[in-house]
Structure formats: C-alpha cells, structure tokens
Amino acid sequence: MHELGVTENIVNIALAKAGEAQASKVIQINLVIGEMSGFVPDCIQFYFDPLSKDTIAQGAVLHFELVPAQLRCRNCSTIFHPQDTLWACPKCRGQSVEISKGRELYIESMEVE
C-alpha cells in the first residue's frame, strides 16, 4: 500500500552507491526487513521493476533478509517471539512488552559490476 515511495528511496540509494563505486551495473540489492515493519517484499519488488527501468539497476535481484519480530517483557526481561495477538510474555504472562527487533528496513549491501 505504501511501498512506492519506499521503493523510490531504494532505487535512489542503490544508484547513488553504485555511482560512488563507479559500477556499471547493479546485480543484486540485499535488503533487511523486519517482520513488524509495515512493508511487504512483494510490493517492493512490484514497484522496483518500473522504477529501475532504464537505469543501471534495471533487472537487479532484490534479496530480502527477514528479521523475525523480537519482543522484550518489561516485567521479567524475557525475550520472545510473539505467538499470539496478545503479545503476552511466555514466562510471566505480563503484557507490558517492547519491540526489540523487527521494525528495520535498510539496504545492507549490494553486488555490482
């Protein structure tokens, strides 16, 4: 739903970094995306193709490394993956939790030639 602007950013960053590296082609872009981030890899791929057309990133493979959500219980500090919608701590059943991992969206690296 809101991946168009984000994908524009991905293309812009990729082209800038490829330019700095004096590359003539972007082969692969390695992205890290958190499970809790509101962005959908398929949608990013969908927008990437038209946005990268006629640039040196055209045809580049988008590789997504998915980071599972990780919550931390504020009561007993247990780190856990949410199993249900209530996000209850599996140890103390506390519902006061914070997200410690899973909201990221960044370009980790690129393969260029």
Place this chain on the structure above:
Amino acid sequence: MKKIEVIQNVLEANETIAKRNQQLLDRHRVFAINIMSAPGAGKTSLILQTLTRLKGRLNMAVIEGDVASTVDAEKVQSEAKAVVQINTRNMPESCSLMAAMIESALKDMPLDNIDLLLIENVGNLICPSEFTLGEHKRMVISSLPEGDDKPIKYPLIFIDADAVIINKMDLLPHVDFDIAAFHRSVEGLNPKAEVFQLSCKTSEGIERWCSWVLEQVKTNAIKR
C-alpha cells in the same frame, strides 16, 4: 562482480526532511502535533474542539491530509489562523502524509504568527506509523464504535504515540467497548502514553485534553 557495504535506512530520506521540518518549526516557535486515527474516529472534530477552546490563548494552524477533497479544510477554516489542505491522491504515498508534503505545506504558513500546528493525517492506522513528519508529539485517536482491540491489531501506531485518545465516550451505553481492556493494551505497549477519554459531541473530557495541549506548548516553548 564486487560487493559493497551500504547499511542505509530506506526511510532515511523521509527522516532527514522531518528533522528539517522540526528545525524550521522550532526556529519559529511552532509546536506541532501529528494526529492519526482510522477514518471517522474524530480527528477533524477534535481539531475543531481544540481550535474553539484554545482560541484567544494560542494562535493555531491546521494542515489537513486527505486522499481527496477539501471538506475538512473548509470545516476548520473559520477557526484557524491558517489552513493548508494536502491531497495525497497523486502522491507517491496516498495512504499517509510524509515529511516532504509537510515541508511544502509549511511554505504557505505564516509561521511567525503560529504557536500550535495541528496536522491531521490521512485516516489510516497502518501507514502513518512508518513516517515521521517533523512533529513534536504523535497522537492516536480510537473511537468506541471501532472496538477495544485496535491497539492489539495495530500496535505500531500506539507504540510510538505520546497521547492516545478514546473518543465518542457518549456512545458507551450503546457499544461493547471494554474501556479497561483498552487501557491495559495501551499500557502494555506504551506505558508512557498519556490517555484521554472524551467526547467531541458532548465536550466531556475536552477540557483536560486542551489543558494538556496548552501545557505541552508552554513546556516546549520554555525548552527552546
């Protein structure tokens, strides 16, 4: 073929503009609140109540974000110092305001004559949670007919909120909304959030909300 390290946040472009917006607002001593909710929860109604109550004490401006139409801008026109309507229909993101949209809206605002800027985001509980605009406080409104499970279903927007409002309290006798359960969910996700129960229809609770806003504007002005 060679591999190059990048490590760059994809949302950085938006965050950079958001920071610039906040610096501009700070220079002109404008305090900004990003108001988010599902469609129909009462963003415009609360803005109208706030404008009416705080008129004479604060100079206020509004940025209205909608996919289409100027309906909301027309509603608040007579009460605000300045109103800018943003239509997101033809923008890269139609489902949320983004920092760049605010940057251009600020160009049309008499910033020196404004103390409080109320930014009404596009009605949506998902997309606005990903984008900061340069606001000083983020606020979410939930209304009783939506049900008490919204913090569980859309946690991100509640996690980042400084204030959470339960609106349409006048409908409590008519709907199955467990107020205590809602409070528990918000408290669990975000213990620092200030929670307000109010009704824009009957004005119940509006006074406390307006005092909080006034306090925030003053505290922020002192800090700067």
